[in-house]
Amino acid sequence: MFNDKKGSKKGQMEAGKSQNRISHGTVIEGDITSQGGFRIDGTINGTLQTPAKVVIGKDGSINGSLECGNADIEGNFKGKLSVTGLLTLKSSAVIDGEVVISKLAVEPGATFNATCSMNTGVKNLSDSNKKGKTA
Known part of the structure; x- marks a missing residue:
């Protein structure tokens, strides 16, 4: 009675x-898509x-994208690197190519030879001011 999980299938992972x-x-040659x-x-x-x-x-x-x-x-x-969240480069990392990221963390010693674009969500100041005020 209490163990009934409606809508879930046995063995299915999120x-x-x-x-x-x-x-x-x-060595893998080709394209991989996964969740x-x-x-x-x-x-x-x-x-x-x-x-x-x-x-x-x-x-x-990785040689590719x-x-x-x-x-x-x-x-x-x-190659081409696109990260929607955080890219962390450890001290032994070697990056060559084109990078599009949201956030970047680089440890001293990492090699970063790339063009880099940061696509961050810009917050509207008027929206943040409205949250702090009460009527």
């Missing part, structure tokens, strides 16, 4: 909750698209 892993020594996050310790030559988080480990690399929600990069990236 979008973005699953984690995919590309292990060291693995889940990724940990990349191998190599992708192509496109990776996901609304979730992508982590590129120290030995990981990446579109994701958030990204932590310790390894190499070459």
Whole structure:
């Protein structure tokens, strides 16, 4: 009676909750589209698209394009990078190409050779002033 979960299917995972892993020594040629996050310790030559988080480990690399929600990069990236949330570059990261992001965090030592555009949501000052005032 209390364990009945209406509308849910057994074995179904929520979008973005699953984690995919590309292990060291693995090379993928082509395009990948997923709803889940990724940990990349191998190599992708192509496109990776996901609304979730992508982590590129120290030995990981992407040559192509990446579109994701958030990204932590310790390894190499070459190509077009589009992150709707936060891009974090660790000290061992090497980035070459074109980057479009919302937020950026860079540790000292990271190599960032890219054109960078920041697309942040601009808040209207009149809207924020209305919230603070009461009638």
